[in-house]
Amino acid sequence: MSMPPKMFALIFALLPTILAQDEPHDRCYDALSEQRALHHIRFLASDVLEGRATGSGGELAAASYIAATLEACQLEAMGDDGGWFQRCELTLDESTTVHSQNVAGLLRGSDPDEVVVLAAHYDHLGRGPYGSLAESDAQGQIHPGADDNASGVAACLELARVLVESGWQPRRSVLFLFFSGEERGNLGSEYYTAHPLVPLPQTVAMLNLDMVGRGQVGAFQVWGVGTAPDFAAQLKSVEVEVERRSGTELEPYYGAEDPGAGDNNAFHKQGIPSLLFHTGGHGDYHTPGDTWQEVEPAQLSALMRFALLSLIEITDADERLESPPARP
Numbered sequence: 001m002s003m004p005p006k007m008f009a010l011i012f013a014l015l016p017t018i019l020a021q022d023e024p025h026d027r028c029y030d031a032l033s034e035q036r037a038l039h040h041i042r043f044l045a046s047d048v049l050e051g052r053a054t055g056s057g058g059e060l061a062a063a064s065y066i067a068a069t070l071e072a073c074q075l076e077a078m079g080d081d082g083g084w085f086q087r088c089e090l091t092l093d094e095s096t097t098v099h100s101q102n103v104a105g106l107l108r109g110s111d112p113d114e115v116v117v118l119a120a121h122y123d124h125l126g127r128g129p130y131g132s133l134a135e136s137d138a139q140g141q142i143h144p145g146a147d148d149n150a151s152g153v154a155a156c157l158e159l160a161r162v163l164v165e166s167g168w169q170p171r172r173s174v175l176f177l178f179f180s181g182e183e184r185g186n187l188g189s190e191y192y193t194a195h196p197l198v199p200l201p202q203t204v205a206m207l208n209l210d211m212v213g214r215g216q217v218g219a220f221q222v223w224g225v226g227t228a229p230d231f232a233a234q235l236k237s238v239e240v241e242v243e244r245r246s247g248t249e250l251e252p253y254y255g256a257e258d259p260g261a262g263d264n265n266a267f268h269k270q271g272i273p274s275l276l277f278h279t280g281g282h283g284d285y286h287t288p289g290d291t292w293q294e295v296e297p298a299q300l301s302a303l304m305r306f307a308l309l310s311l312i313e314i315t316d317a318d319e320r321l322e323s324p325p326a327r328p
């Protein structure tokens with residue numbers, strides 16, 4: 001029996017879609033779980049960790065939790081002496097220096113020479129007062145920092161899980177970095193770029209997730225789009241793809257300029273194309289009201305899907321991103 005030409009044409013037209021179903025990045029897209037991410041947020045923002053102030057015991061507990069999760073994902077430990085921590089001394093002010101650590105794990109790609117960084121800061125404000133915007137009657141309370149930035153950490157950990165479990169073989173390596181000391185002025189990321197674990201010339205892009213769990217579903221911001229000529233087209237194709245797959249209408253705001261704040265700034269200063277994913281400010285920002293109960297799971301889900309496909313797009317791109325000139 002011969003196949004009618006129309007049927008033949010239909011199968012031919014559908015072939016890319018049929019083949020694409022089994023791609024590892026389809027498997028990781030489908031496996032992403034905002035409930036797993038929320039579970040991380042609930043722990044990181046719990047009272048036990050007392051707001052994860054830079055150099056505190058609560059912050060160290062958060063770092064240990066992140067390391068244990070990366071180990072369970074079977075990433076490669078990239079810290080000092082074969083461990084997960086990059087230890088550092090951070091100067092908070094003229095009279096205060098603390099011991100702290102960044103956390104680092106690698107998903108190795110086929111290209112030995114290029115790395116894409118996926119990052120989030122895991123410190124927060126403790127009980128203040130530094131950085132606190134609490135009303136006077138709430139001074140001294142724990143600032144749980146669920147959105148800022150347990151949400152970004154949780155999203156990175158969930159991306160690590162699904163990427164490894166899907167069997168994805170990235171072209172470039174993905175270096176997962178979790179920074180200390182962001183709230184005190186990007187101290188962990190500045191330490192990192194002064195003491196990089198992978199040489200900076202091999203670091204082709206940096207994606208930073210900072211405050212990604214609040215706001216209207218599908219409305220979020222991506223800053224730094226102008227730091228590489230290819231970013232705009234890459235992000236637009238990801239936006240269309242996430243809308244097609246999820247049925248959720250996205251309303252991303254693309255900011256061309258690097259906003260100048262956050263850990264992406266440390267990388268941008270070194271001439272590395274850098275993006276900040278962010279779901280916007282809110283009334284609980286830097287107050288004890290930034291709790292896990294206020295995180296919007298559907299928004300976290302939309303943002304994670306967008307960040308996942310952006311990471312894959314940039315990591316598997318044929319050409320290396322063109323870098324912006326280094327900023328003074």
Ligand SMILES: [Zn+2]
Pocket residue numbers: 148183286
């Ligand atoms: Zn903050």
